[in-house]
């Protein structure tokens with residue numbers, strides 16, 4: 045495989061919500077990149093900032109109370125954070141598409157599916173006739189495996205099942221052949237046979253058009269089967285990054301280990317499932333030390349006092365844990381290399 | 385454990401009219417739920433799985449009479465719910481609660497979490513204001529959120545946090561039956577375990593009964609005593625959970641189990657791919673509605689609707705492969721499937 049171009053690079057991103065009850069640093073100094081034709085998985089604790097990261101990339105963080113307080117988001121070397129709303133709209137219509145976690149947040153309950161689909165198509169394909177757009181819409185609905193696609197154009201969102209709405213969202217994201225597709229929990233409401241079909245569709249898009257895919261999911265089975273590389277997030281930070289095989293064969297961060305241990309096994313029934321003890325800290329509440337320390341069975345003195353950096357444990361594997369500070373090079377949050 | 389059915393559903397149907405044209409003339413019906421019967425024993429968990437759009441949520445909503453059934457009977461705790469007046473039904477809802485599939489759509493965006501969680505208690509006149517507020521905080525902690533979340537609004541939470549608010553709301557009135565529609569789909573596996581363990585603990589402590597609708601077959605296996613599989617508005621197989629996973633009978637169940645993603649990048653999967661178009665519930669295929677995609681289709685499947693039939697004790701299936709055959713014949717056919 046030749047060297048692939050980086051299409052999207054997130055540098056030191058910080059997104060904070062300023063609420064009456066204080067600041068919530070939802071995304072706290074995050075660095076990562078995606079290459080063309082790559083499927084990057086993002087997993088992590090519920091509430092750790094995965095969706096806010098995606099919304100930051102799309103320029104859709106609700107403000108107020110949200111604000112991107114630092115960092116850069118480079119798409120094909122241009123900083124999205126410096127663009128005007130108008131330029132961003134063009135990017136969203138043509139280059140970066142997103143499948144939202146909850147379909148009802150982005151489908152308008154007052155308009156039919158047909159209305160919303162054709163409108164999205166006409167924004168992208170200026171000069172198309174209404175009829176051509178309608179045909180394209182039906183084609184896309186069929187592509188995502190929806191039955192009675194033509195009739196469904198007349199339905200309102202509430203007339204569809206959860207999984208049908210989710211597929212309408214996916215169809216909308218495919219309207220433009222995007223260079224980057226952000227899929228936030230795209231298959232949670234789908235049964236496994238349709239899930240397999242949708243994941244195949246994403247892989248096809250990914251190989252056919254070299255689309256870079258950011259796949260956010262809690263389903264580690266989906267990650268194992270679909271992603272090349274995986275990022276694990278905890279409390280607003282990236283705590284581990286590695287190729288997919290490494291994440292499952294050699295999970296390093298205690299949080300990642302706990303996650304993998306928590307998966308219910310299909311083959312036999314356990315009396316009780318493993319879960320990581322304790323709860324996620326209130327965002328911003330931990331001022332000192334590792335954010336996972338209070339829940340970590342390996343925690344020692346240093347973990348309570350210092351904030352661990354992301355240590356490079358091999359040339360493809362990074363882990364934010366002092367257990368891995370012994371050898372190799374240390375990386376600080378700006379990804380500049382520091383000899384330890 | 386007692387084995388008294390708490391809920392008995394007989395021949396339940398929901399047909400949604402399909403309208404066309406400016407005058408909205410009814411030109412047909414979406415048979416969302418089409419002649420479904422099952423029971424749930426007190427203190428047990430019935431899992432329901434099936435294709436997206438096969439009628440799981442519609443079934444759940446009819447059990448609470450949030451949707452009126454087109455036909456059929458729902459017997460809960462000895463009462464026929466379909467014959468209750470709306471006032472009687474309102475009272476009964478204290479005992480039947482639902483965790484809704486789309487948390488965003490089911491939480492009032494203008495109310496704080498405290499108000500949302502308190503509401504079912506207010507509606508049913510339970511506790512005074514101070515006790516209610518205390519309970520709200522207690523239940524927030526139980527589902528892994530914190531007391532400081534009480535004053536926030538739904539949009540200030542992540543998807544998984546909202547889902548837990550939905551679970552907390554269903555628990556507030558101390559119901560007998562909880563219909564949980566995809567209650568853990570937006571949670572990471574650790575919090576998912578925490579919630580599932582909690583649901584099991586509550587079940588033991590309060591003898592709760594669950595109907596657990598989900599797409600994650602690993603989760604369903606873990607939590608359920610029995611599992612029902614639906615396809616296009618019908619129950620096509622139902623059995624004890626161990627039995628269903630060890631020896632699925634219906635070809636759709638087999639395809640479903642083979643498609644489960646495995647959390648191991650080195651695993652080589654042998655997936656049964658379902659060919660053929662996904663049928664239109666407004667115009668379902670003749671005979672067995674699965675025949676258009678079934679790898680084991682026979683002539684009779686296009687003509688006759690298979691009846692749900694008890695193949696082994698406690699294991700029923702609606703499929704022509706089995707209806708007239710003995711257990712031995714089945715073992716032989718399994719080899720060739």
Ligand SMILES: Nc1ncnc2c1ncn2[C@@H]1O[C@H](COP(=O)(O)OP(=O)(O)OP(=O)(O)O)[C@@H](O)[C@H]1O
Nearest residue numbers: 061070090091092093094095096540541542543544
């Ligand atoms: N509009 C908002 N106002 C205040 N806080 C918010 C808002 N939106 C999100 N947050 C907070 O930001 C944090 C990150 O939320 P985010 O939605 O990114 O989580 P997530 O990783 O996508 O979780 P999940 O897996 O549950 O979807 C959470 O603590 C959440 O409460």
Ligand SMILES: Nc1ncnc2c1ncn2[C@@H]1O[C@H](COP(=O)(O)OP(=O)(O)OP(=O)(O)O)[C@@H](O)[C@H]1O
Nearest residue numbers: 203204205206207400416436437438439440441442
């Ligand atoms: N209010 C409604 N009006 C018309 N049709 C409806 C309505 N609600 C549901 N339907 C139709 O009924 C069928 C079953 O929907 P239901 O929501 O019960 O499916 P489900 O099994 O819960 O699917 P999912 O797994 O995707 O949530 C679908 O074809 C859907 O389009």
Ligand SMILES: [Mg+2]
Nearest residue numbers: 095145542543
């Ligand atoms: Mg999210």
Ligand SMILES: [Mg+2]
Nearest residue numbers: 205206441485
């Ligand atoms: Mg549903």
